[in-house]
Amino acid sequence: MTQQSETARLLAEKARAKQKKEKVRNIIGMVVLGVAFLWSAAVVAVRSFDRGLLSDKPTIRFAHWQLEGDTVNAIEWAIEDYKKVNPDVRVLQIPVPERAYQQWIRVRLIGRTAPDLIEINPWQWQNIIVKYFTPIGEYIDRPNPYNSGEFAEAKDPELVYPDDRPDLEGVPWRQTYADNMEGSWVNDLQDYYGMPMSIFTIRVFANADLLSEATGLSKKELRALVGVPTAGDLQEAAEGNSDGTGPGRPDFTLSDFFAMCEQIKQLARDKGDEGSIVPIAGSKYIAQIFQNRYFQMAFWGLRPDLDLDYNGSSSTAERIRAIFTGRLNLETNPQVAAAHKLLYEISRQFNPGFAQSDRDLSVFLFTQGKAAMIATGSWEAGTLYGIVGGEFDILVFDFPLAGPDSKYAEYIQERISEAGLQAGFAMGLTKHSTHKAEAVDFMHFLTSRRINEQLNKRFKWFPAIRGAGTVPELTNFRPKVEGIWKVFEMHVGSDTLREYEQAYQGFIGKEHIRSLDAHFQQFIEGYEKKFGQLALSDFQKGYRARYDRITQMERQAADARMRVIRADKEIDQLDPVLRRNLVSLVAGSAGAKVTREQEQALVEQVREQTGGNIQKQSPSQPEDRP
């Protein structure tokens, strides 16, 4: 019994000790947890205080995906400058990597925790925009207050200014933009949504050191050759005598360009490693840039055979009619041949296997000095200049045209016009923003001429505002209004596009051929056969898709009508934007239906005339209009 009670006592003591131990352990755990919580709360509080989130001041959150070059620092600079004129508003920049961007903003938009200003793509994100963004139509016809005399800027001696530098005081915000904010107009939603900050063009970037070594020309001579403005040009521009883009150098031709490429190859051979340096950093993306440019130039001459209604472009039905009736014989047409042969020759200047390479590899090749040139958009300029640093000098020039001695002289005569170019890096105003007025005010500030040119100077991009200056090395990015536009595509729908792309990649990707003529002939005959088999059914698919688009336009027209009903006014008392939208949408859907039926009628006529088979001989009569 005694032994039993002793055992029980010992067990009880052991249990008590264990309990005590557990209690102590729990207390320690709780204390650690409490300290951790307090520490976290303190950190959050301090950071929030630093960012102003705890103050009464409104905070504008500004999210974007432009992490290239010095963009983030440049925006931070603008925020600091804004604080000086608006100390009662805080602005918080949120840079988000491009790959995660869409998912990141979607989550926040759905949760209604999105920033006030978000970079958007007005042309592709319509489903998101309609739900979560505020149209800015009501703001854009009022002047930007930061363009007034009080904020008017002095010219920056480091920048080059265009001739056309109007006074922007009192000018409606929309008209202060070089593109009149056309890039912000979302047609399906019939309103403006984006507040853009920069304009982007596509040019050739070249490694001046490498080109100098390969060609034996000094950098000064090279600049003169490719048309980079000299100090004299810039001086003239500063005095208002030219736009600072230099003489344009029409004598820098495709032949010079190819000769330069050969010299680069020779340099690589001289260094004992043929593959160590290539003339152009290539990838599928870069190849498309060259294709878009030179195809449009070469195809311009096809317009008279295509454009039945003289509207300056070719519809799907017009292209089908031209090819099926033999008016445009793909196998023998000189423009089609020239475009493809030129692209084949350009592709030979790329690194081998370019078709399987991505854009990052081309940037890597160029910045590492392993490729002498790269064709890309000005949005890449900050990155390229940033990575290259002082390693070598970069020249920027436009795509060369054919000189009179060139085999392409007849076809590559005019550049593509950049007159209608639309501004990018557009910020959208979110619907659930609680500080809309402050957010718009901040955008006014960023897009005032003084700030916009200083921001873009730091971005190394081209400013979106009229008359803003730009850094000298980027003057060749200035949009060129002189030129032609797109009139022809090799496909008429998704099936013909797929077949064409497959055949085209095979065509330009083949390294070793016996003769370019024979190689082209084989490619184009194969494609024309496929075109003959697929084009009419491809058209029919598009015909149905166009009906869907018309019904979608009706949805928008109904939305405009709904607002007319709500306004309960006559047309002459309606808000101008609403009136314009109603007319535009109603006329748009009705006109689109007529056009669609006319295209169908034209294709039916072609089908009857040709039996659905491509005719090889051009019709004897010069005109073959419906």
Next chain:
Amino acid sequence: MTSLPSRFQNWRWLVLAGASLLAAATGCSAKDDALPDVPPADALEEGWELIRVANFEDAERYLRRALEAEEPETLAEACYAMGHLWQYRIMDEDLAQARQYYQRVVDEFPTSRTAAWAMLALARMESLPKTEKDQDIDQARQMYQQIIEDYPGQIPAHEAAYRYAHTFLEQAQDLEAQQEGIDYLLDYIQKYPETYLAAVMFYDIAGVYTFQKQWTKAVDFYIRADEKDQQFEQRFGDRTLSFNRRSVMYFQIAQIAEHELKNYDLAIKWYRRIVNDLDRDNRQYWARKSIERLTGAQQEPSDADDGSRS
């Protein structure tokens, strides 16, 4: 201290946990069907706003509340809004319901300000249904005509007239039908010269003549469209033809004048309009080149220009 699983062996905890789960599940799954507690007119207002941002679920709740309105205008508009909601509810349209609501406006509130719009919506459902197979053009035409007769000179009547004519213009293979549409539009413009759709009506007539290769008439109507558009701008301070439409139209006039009518003065005049009026249009450069070419060779125009037909 007992471990967590042993706690759950305790029935009281189990009951509490079960109750919480049940409450959570009920709360999560419960659909908030209650109608908003706001006056019907306010509910209608909010319902429209929600349709605009494509929040159809909440819009429906608000419009159901608006349907309880006693005031006839509000009730008629609530019916119209419901029709609109069901017609354009993305991924979940119910055209039969839409039709019923529109019809209710027409039948029960024929004098309301929404009635003409409801009739227009019904007519449009006949002439442009989800699939072309369901199209009933005759029925649509009758309804358009009814609107034109019942609401002369009003906004929905102008739109009905435009749509009515288009049911003929769309028949691209039938010249007579197209002419009927053109005649109808011309009569209508004569009757209502101030209609805000006059410029686009002339523009569409010109488009039909372009397709028919009646070049003189095409150019004439494009010019009339521009004149009407300018008159509209003088009255209201803005154009009815979009920038894009105008730039294409000016280019067409100049090109047809040059290549078909061989009227080089007219061509130069319209190339100049592109240069002077259409700032930042990419046709400006080509227009300037054409002026230079035509001015230099006006005595003996060259056919070597790229616009000539092979």
